[in-house]
Amino acid sequence: MTGGEGHRWGLFVLLLVDVVLLAVLELFYLPLRLDGLILPAAGAVPVPVTVLLAAATTPLLVRAAAWVAPPRLAVVPLVLWLVTVFGIGLAGPGGDLVLLQDWRALLLLAAGALPAALSLGAVLARSPARGAAHG
Template sequence: MTTRDRLFLAVLLVDSMVLAVLELLYLPLRFDGWLLPDLNGFPLPVSALVAALTLPLLVHLSGRLSTRTSVAAAPLLVWLLCIGVFGLMGPGGDLVLTEDWRALLLLAGGALPAAYMLGGSRG
């Protein structure tokens, strides 16, 4: 890998970390009438959709840099690590990762399409 490729991979990994943190922060978004229209507090897990669209793209771009699987899987692994660390050990000991179906949807929506893209790029 050239220096330019390593720099691009570093940018992809930082992007994966920033996306994980933002997806965690927007996971509890609800239709509560304050920011969004009032629908009796119905949850809006838009962060799972963002994860399902962006993480496979990051895996695909990193897979084009090298033939090694570890390079292609690096954004997915960084994203999972950040979700675990920041979601379970948030600032001040707060639990940022909600304990309901939205957390599972975020994990499945991010990890499954990215793993599928990883398998497709390695196959």
């Protein structure tokens, strides 16, 4: 293993740590409301801002994974994000249910997984097909 290759694998591991941290952050701040505690008071309206964070970061993490590791490993951030959201969301700290049981949870899952899946498809479509010459 060359120094540059080891550096890329180190970046890949760091990227996976980032995936887990972002998933936990998105999950724990999903119940934010305009109630005056963290956000300004405006009638306690739910404001799932972490949905926007998930929609922006998961596709970027998939593309970054394809850049630092072989493109076939670009699926790992998406799978790890889903495992983290479901794992901590359904069996959170102390066995608590952290994943909300309303529309915000569905919105988080859709906004995190769908753009990342589209990005994964684009990455895999651009990668050279291995074994295509065996026809």
